[in-house]
Amino acid sequence: MTNLSPLAPRDATRIACHAAAADRDGWLHPVQQALIHRRGWLRMLAPRAVGGEERPLPDVVRLEEAIARVDGSTGWTVTLCAGAGWFAGFLPPHLARAILATPRACLAGSGAPTGHADREGDGWRIDGEWDYASGAPMATHFTFNAYLRENGQPLFDADGQPRMLAFVVPKAIVEIVPRWRCVGLVATASHAYRVRGAWVHADHGFVIDPAAARAQGPLYRFPFLPFAFVTLAANVAGMAAHFVDLAAACIARRRNRFGQNEPLIEVPAVRAALDGARDRLDDVRGRFYALLDACWADVAAGGSVADAQAAQMQALAQEWVAAARHAVDTLYPYCGLVAASRDSDINRVWRDFHTASQHALLMPQG
Structure with missing residues (x-):
């Protein structure tokens, strides 16, 4: 993931520092909720004409990935609720406007x-x-x-x-x-x-x-299934990237008790597993965003997403999720009991990842 994150460092810190407490309490922390509303993230896919922000879809997906990389629950909630806000583009304008005028609309x-x-x-x-x-x-x-x-x-x-x-x-x-x-x-x-x-x-x-959209912007000419696949896959991949970062830190602290007691990170097979997981995620991620950007450019220019493009986008989303599953499941055994401790950050990320990746649309194919 590029260092030019669409998520401001200060916002990332606010989300991260309350993630463990939110997990214990079973609901997002008030600071996380306030940030979500203050940044307008739940309105970012709704039409401007009725009170939304109507941001370009590739920008939204990158932001959702970045939030999920900090905290899975925050990223997932933003993605699912902002996605429901997208439906405002298919409602009668008077109703959409009334809904978005609701204080802290969600x-x-x-x-x-x-x-x-x-x-x-x-x-x-x-x-x-x-x-x-x-x-x-x-x-x-x-x-x-x-x-x-x-x-x-x-x-x-x-x-x-x-x-x-x-x-x-x-x-x-x-x-x-x-x-x-x-x-x-x-x-x-x-x-x-x-x-x-x-x-x-x-x-x-x-x-x-798209044929029934009430709003005329390119967001509402984007088909629902590709829209759902790209937003969900980016979340799961963001959680996986977070896990890989935490796994690398765990591995760096451990020693190989069954070899020469050298640092575990220096064992060739372990280093290869870590590097391979990162490389595969980066490769699929690059191809995923290249296709999403190209499809968005076509729609923004007045075109539509062709059936072949939609199928390719779905396939790439599923490939990204498969790479994420491979990365998490390959590295988990090297992380020791800290990864199995419910109070650890890495365990929370592991649990979030394996729950999000159970979404019906992300079922492994073949």
Whole structure:
């Protein structure tokens, strides 16, 4: 990772010094939360016309990677909540503007269609429960997918598949279900949430597709799946890079008890494993950003992301995650019991990495 980090050193320090406490407490520290809002990170993908910052996607992805390299829970929460803020580009402008005008606006949510929306008048009656809303405690609005029904019967699209629609709703009609108990990303507080029989106007339903975008900027012509892959992969890779840095420090302090009692870092196989992990991560990272920058340039110039480009971006994102898994799993055995101690920084990063990399989109292919 280049030394020209998009994350200011002072901000990195503020995030890092509260990471252990946030992990113990199960939610981001107030200093971390305040920094997130002060820097506008949750608005950075929303349209300028409705109160967002509409930053270029490659800049956002590099920033998210940099935050995740400092603290996985902060990086993941920023990425998932800023990503939900991107949906403002697909909402009616009056609704998007009202949402972003909310003090300390934050959107959290889930992509799983584990609820139903029944047509009622000029809106929908919502009922369902959804898992994994990262940042749930500070969310002012929640997003989710729901299957559509009318008069109790499912609605179908032109291909005969059940119709599904994305929704955004205010926190007032949502009940948080606190059951986030994963070993890592503890401070994301990615709790479940439910809506029980609440009515919302039809404006609260939206379609995530460039053809349905309400905002006209290039961000909203970028397809959802490539968008999701690049933001999630950058987070996982940032956590892996952090682990490699901490592993190198652990290895430098240890000695090879089964050889000549020399420093472990001087054992050729260990040095090769460390250098190889770094080289592979750097190689994939360079190719990943070269492609992302090229795709973004095409979209910013008025074009679109071709299917072949989208497939290549997905493949590179998965290759970066695979390199990250290889790096972490290869170096962990050399780090000693400190890496297994729940109170150590390296263990927290290890737990965060292995939780984030379980995301369904990042499942190993083949």
